[in-house]
Amino acid sequence: MHRQQSSHWGLFTAASTPDGLGVIADPDDPDPAPLLRNVPAALDERVRVLAPHVRKGWLEGRGVRGRDEYVQVSWAEAVELAAGALDRVRRVHGNEAIYGGSYGWGSAGRFHHAQSQIHRFLNVIGGYTRSVNSYSLGAATPLLRHVVGSVDPIGRPTAWPVLAEHTEHFVCFGGIPAKNSQVNSGGISKHSVAGHLRQARARGARFTLVGPLRDDLAAELDAEWLAPVPGTDTALMLALCHVLIERGWHAEEFLRTHCEGFEEFWKYLSGAADGTAKSPQWAEEICGIDAAVIVGLAESMATRRTMVTLSWSLQRARHGEQPLWAGIALACVLGQIGLPGGGFGHGYGSMAGIGVRPLPYRLPTLPQGVNPVRQFIPVARIADMLLNPGQEYEYNGERRTYPDIRLVYWAGGNPFHHHQDLTRLAEAFNRPEAVIVHDPFWTATARHADIVFPATTTLERNDLGCAREDRALVAMRQVVPPLGEARSDFEIFAALAEKLGLAQEFTEGRDERAWLEHLYEQWRQNFDPGLDFAQFWENGRLDLPGEPDDQVLYDRFRADPAGNPLPTPSGRIELFSQRIDSFGYADCPGHPAWLVPEELQVPPGSGEFPLFLVANNPATRLHSQLDHGATSADSKVHDREPMRIHPADAAARGLSTGDIARVVSATGSALAAVVISDAVRPGVVQLSTGAWFDPSAPEVATCIHGNPNAVTRDIGTSSLAQGCTGQLTRIEVRRHEDPPPPLRTLTPPIAPR
Structure with missing residues (x-):
């Protein structure tokens, strides 16, 4: 049956x-x-x-x-x-x-x-x-409650049908990865994200992917791919804000009536506060994206109905509060929050339910x-x-x-x-x-x-x-x-x-x-x-009966901010938060800021650990669940988790697809199988989470199965949120010459009777 x-x-x-x-x-x-x-x-x-x-x-x-x-x-x-x-x-x-x-x-x-x-x-x-x-949203949850007063940008962002009909430019920091849209907490009866994205593209919407992995947006969307140095999204967003304001492309009225603290934020952006203007030229030196490209992107965003999408992955790193806050500030400078298809959303593509209106009852x-x-x-x-x-x-x-x-x-x-x-x-x-x-x-x-x-x-x-x-x-x-x-x-x-x-x-x-x-x-x-x-x-x-509320996020607030205030101290979106500022945290000041993470204190490509590891969610399982299942097992190479590396980085290390490599950081090591791919940015290695941790041969590696958390640092995002920072770390990769030891994950640790 x-x-x-x-x-x-x-x-x-x-x-x-x-x-x-x-x-x-x-x-x-x-x-x-x-x-x-x-x-x-x-x-x-x-x-x-x-x-x-x-x-x-x-x-x-x-x-x-x-x-x-x-x-x-x-x-x-x-x-x-x-x-x-x-x-x-x-x-x-x-x-x-x-x-x-x-x-x-x-x-x-x-x-x-x-x-x-x-x-x-x-x-x-x-x-x-x-x-x-949560590990997924450890930095976002406390920050959003200070900046916009609630976690509505996660639970009630603009719905997918509205985006598919109205958005003219999707600027996707961290992408909208199809693999994450396969899952939803509590279940999902109809997977619709890919269809809505196709509908928007067919209507003529433009897509820009900002991230180190080209396939974090489906190829059929024909996205422009910008691949900044990992962990530098905040600098890019601040530069976009600087261009928009300096050239008069910003929404001055929206910033005056709907936002708190724009003056303090502009002092920082302009360099009046610290002597450094957050210009495209400044950002180019940090993130590796040409200043002219940054200016062109800002102009497109200012002239089109733009949705700034911010992946959950952005805030799973040191100072993870900053790219989220900077992304919200960028949407405020554009002034499209509350318009159909405009504004910002946190987590599109992170789960199938993000962008689906919740039912109006428990x-x-x-x-x-x-x-x-x-x-x-x-x-x-x-x-x-x-x-x-x-x-x-x-x-x-x-x-x-x-x-x-x-x-x-x-x-x-x-x-x-x-x-x-x-x-x-x-x-x-x-x-x-x-x-x-x-x-x-x-x-x-x-x-x-x-x-x-x-x-x-x-x-x-x-x-x-x-x-x-x-x-x-x-x-x-x-x-x-x-x-x-x-x-x-x-x-x-x-x-x-x-x-x-x-x-x-x-x-x-x-x-x-x-x-x-x-x-x-x-x-x-x-x-x-x-x-x-x-x-x-x-x-x-x-x-289930009942119609969800399809109202665009923040449209009432946009229409009448005084009559429909946000649950923040000012009732408005806080570009400068006096409350956060009062905490006195050097690692999370009162406005969005570029704070250099430890991963960037040594220039990329140099030092003992020249590469960046991106430890993202897997495409072949949900977290670590059923890692031995058919879809997950089929992705393994020599029973190890696959690790993608750019052809140039592989060649410099004498690596070929199918090799077993040792991933090493200041924290630990892991064995993984090499897959050479130009879908990753040069200088970046991608190793998904979820391989069952196998420490049975510590003389070879901390984990011989390929769990990236064998090499990630255990440190909080900042004093504000103390969230997870497992998305990024610095590593080196070396070919493992000896036959890899046998895995023990399928052998129960039961004493013989």
Whole structure:
């Protein structure tokens, strides 16, 4: 029997066949994601955690997380050990000493959403230290709230149909990569981004790609490609602003009525503040783009309806707040914010749902309760927290202190994918008294745990699939029985809650089916979609009612800024923020500024690490999920992650396509497979994230599989946001002469019986 499922990369039907799991993309999806070919690997028993396991050294009071073997235990014993560890830590050190980690991409289902499940459980037992923001948007979230008062540029940018109809010039900093548009948090029933871009191009829209990778815009869009030195986008944007203002092409009235602090910003741009005008000639020396090209681009932007698109990748680097703020300032200088097809947007192409109007109501969601612990950290500072309890740090105007974490509980997500400097993260994971992990697979996170609970995948349970940017509510009916002894996160937490005497508080007396019905019926009280739960479950899908608000972002604000002020201190867009300025941060002043990152303190092409590494999101998987799946596996070369390098850089190092190379930085090293390509800028190497971390041969490389976070630095974007900086680092590449060591990622670390 075929069962409909929802996933972050689209709707599909699945069925168990004699040849394994069969997966068929939804026939109504105009552009199904190739990532669906990875789905059958969810049932690959070679890498599944099939029973509860405990780290052997933890039982014996010795050993090192990440290098130890595991012994299988019964469910009763695993629950006893985990409940005992939780109870001991909260009694002796308080609930602040428990860090609850999760990342929300484990499932498109809303009930079996691991992040909701773990937060609900930890809230029931008294709370936990949490994280805020995300690796994807760590710099953007705090900055946007200061500059425009909300994260609406992420959640509610101008909709794709408006762009396709009205935008005359797309200036795409970081591109609009098709690969990222394949995925969406919570699911996506129709992939439409590529179609809207084609529609705009057919209408005559011009595209300019600003970034080091030519294929970050589809070739069919015939884009002009500008490839500045990586990390210099801010300098280019400031120069564009300078040209527009100096030549009188700027929107003087908009800057006066809708923006705060233009005078201070212009003092900086003109050089009155520091003696350096941010002119095209100044920018040319920094970013390598001819001054005449910068002037020509500014003129085109001033004479066309222009959308400035800012990829999430821009802010995943040192001083990542600055390119986003400078991009907003550029849109303000153009003065088209609030006009159909004009202005700026943050994240077009970063997910399929960006640019799709969200539904005007909430969807079924598991309530998480209230966390009585007020302690938190920026999500990308987990290693700092674990290694430096009691240390003070700056964040968003506050002087905060890292808590003393004694227990890490992780369900959903893989920090050994997201985080930087994985050697340092492994060291940090060895500090707590206990680490408990739910995982379907023997990921690097599971291999750094003391107690590993085998979790089911979405194929092995029932759920409700939906996203606010989509129009389908899907009955995700179980396709196959749980593998081995795997249980859902809900069942695991229910067992622990019962052991701790809190079963009723956690489950409210409901099992999986009862919760699904409860969430659905509670949701439909606000309106009648025409189906009760039994009918919906039998139907398998509900097209969601209600029309989204298609109003262009900021059009009310544009029409009447006094009557429709933004939630900023001034009520306007803040080109100069007195609040940020009052923090006194040298690494994030009160206006957009060119701050030289460490990666550029040695000129490109020189020094011990002459090349730039761009560690972008992969085209063949979602983050590190199902790295062993068909689409992901097909991209490997000699079982290693492919690394693209420009022909000139390859020739200078004696490299050929198919060679195994050693990528080296000041932080660490990784083995990767060489792919020579002129789609990368000279001086740039591109190695995608998501290869399962394999440190099994440290004498050869920090990671022998090709995980770029083996070589990235673990440092925050700035004192303002403390976001992730894993997008860029400086490296050298050398041919690896010896046969590469065998990978261990598909070999579970289980002690022989």
